[in-house]
Amino acid sequence: MVHRFGGPEVLEIVDVPRPAPGTGQVLVRVAAAAVNRIDLSTRNGALAQGGLLAPSARYWLGWDVAGTVEDVGPAVEQFEVGDAVIGLRDVLSAPGTHADYVVLDAGAVAPAPVTVSPTVAATLPLIGLTADRSLALTGLRAGGTLLVTGAAGGVGGLVLQLARHRGVRTVAVAGADDEAQVRRSGATWFVPRTDALAAAVRDVVPGGVDAVIDAAVAGIPAHEALRGGGVFVALVAPFAPRPLRATQVVVQEVRADGARLAELSALVDAGRLTLPPAETVPLEKIAAAHERVAGGGLRGRVVLVP
Template identity: 70%
Template sequence: MRAVIVRRFGGPQVLEVAELPEPRPGRGQVRIRVAAAAVNRIDLSTRSGALTEAGLLAPAPAVALGWDVAGVIDEVGPGVRRGADGDAVIGLRDVLSAGGAQAEWVVLDAAATAPAPSSVSAAQASALPLAGLTADRALSLTGLVAGQNLLVTGAAGGVGGLLLELAALRGIRTVAVAGEADEKTVRGLGADEFVARTDRLGAAVREVAPGGVDAVVDAGVAGIAAHEALRGGGTFVALVAPFAPPPLRATRVLVQEVFADGARLTELAALVDAGRLTPRVAGTLPLEEVAGAHERMSAGGLRGRLVLVP
């Protein structure tokens, strides 16, 4: 089968679409024929070697890429109680040493999959697992309840947009930070207040949220600048550990770590079908154009995921 791998770290030119043996499911696993696989920033960190340098990925002769998948189960391993041949599913690969989702087939634990939402394309469905589970867990870590205020940086991105929608479902008021041109988009996703990106982020947010917000989810990696908008004793959730600020003013600083929660992913997929969540796709490309996808993502400015279609 064809699969995206790297044999050495570097720029997009090191990406390779290689011929690998077709995988087979083991106990508790399913094999998925891939219809679409989203590209995420962690793929760029894998390719560049940043994850290995940080001690998060063991060195190996070849490393497979791809976390998100939408496709159809075509083989079931022993002991599987959820999922059957022919089921349309989405899933998340959260073990970096396992086979990647940017391939013609991928094997996942059955518990890491969920029925695919039927109201959107496979490309849109593939943009849900990593971003959706990240946004959902980050919001839960804030501990906010209806009526409290949440600052979302990077609000026009894939994770940020889902955060706005999930917060709105819980009655949490949101202050969205994004580029000036994104105000209409983020308000359409449920933002109550909008602040354009600025070097004086803390002061700008406090103008619309006097006293500071109750919590921050830093999807845009603003770091200490976003922390300045947080009230004393509030909660800051970082998505990238090295950019987590210190817990100044008796705040809590937490780092969200996503995992393949198929049960919660099933609930998120149902919200997509109910029209309450919107996984967004910036474009689709064939597997062989993965390097171009990395170049476009590195350039920034995307408002949704790029998706590879084997």
Template identity: 60%
Template structure:
């Protein structure tokens, strides 16, 4: 099968399409024939070697990329119970050193897989697992009750956009930090208030929420800059451990670490079909144009996700 492989970390030119043996599912695993797999910022970091440098990936002679997958069950291992051949599924590969989802086939634990949302194409469905589960878990860690206040940085991005929509479902009042041209869109995703500059972010948010917000989800990785908007004894949810601020003023700082959760992903899939979660695709590229896809994502400002298709 064809798979995107990195042998030596570096710029997008290091990406190679390699023929690998077809992977076989083990006990309680399924093999998915990939229809689409989203490209995420973490794939850029893995390709460039930043994850290895940070101690998040072991040094390896070669490794694949890709977390998200949408496709159809192609084979099942012993003991699988939830899915059968031909079922349309989405799933998350959460082991950085395992075979990547930017390939023609991927093997996943059955517990990492959910039925696809039936109201959207598979290319759109492929954008849900990583960012949707990240946003959902971040909200759980924030621990807010209906009516409490939440700052979401990077609100126009994949994680931030899902966080806004899920926060609205939970009855939270949200302040969104987004680029000026994205203000209308983040309001449509449920933001109660919008701030369009991170300059003196704490003061800007405190003008809207006197005393500071009850929690922050820092999808833009601003660290201490976003922490200034948080009230004393509030909760700060960081998405990248090295950029988590210190827990000053009695605050609680937690790092969200996403993991594959097929049961929760099933609930998120239902929310897409209910119209409560919106999926956004900017461009789809075939695997043999992965370099162009990486270059485009690095430029930023897309307003949607990039998807690779075998």
């Protein structure tokens, strides 16, 4: 947690009483919790500056979790003590998952995939639900064309896989060294990062793509690759471009959705969704984990282990 905004040095490990679940909630003993860029934005004050974080004496970190149900509150019927679960904390004022225990609404929790370790399973909730909802917002059906920026990243890679599963053709934009990776994820076409993005995409999809998911926050250059009347899905509201040529620009806002998360977990177990590798860091070395994520260049996820 943090009491003030700043660099990794403001992060603190504190002792607090073990929480208890209320009505409709479960207590999860944390086995692993991913570090996401939104955790860095919480710690450095960017979320507060953007009006997304209410003033508080302390701020909690951690969205993703994989672990075991330790206790259940009244009116919880779908989970029992001992169940292996994954979940998403999406209420920023509530204690986060970078802890030994976390309380979540039962509707934010799903059975964990059984074919991967808890450290890998912990990478699914935030990027999985983000990728899934982003693809849904495009409205694309089988045969449609989709530009995915940041295709080698966590969200972009899952978008490619989910799009392949639904028959959507994808143009993947990533670094030149990432072509093999994004093609394994299901990319139909590959375009290396370039200052002439729109022209490069229109070379492979004449007239422009039907939709864009801008995981890399490319903004206007990615929008220029979109056909008239197409859909642009932005993941960061302040950087969403203005609509042009009758395009529709929408901002994806992730939310905890245990039912959909359970379906994504099942896709992992069915071998239809491959999660990125996980690099583990002890919880007490959370500052090092933040530095690792901030440094970029990752081809996997950083996961804290209590």
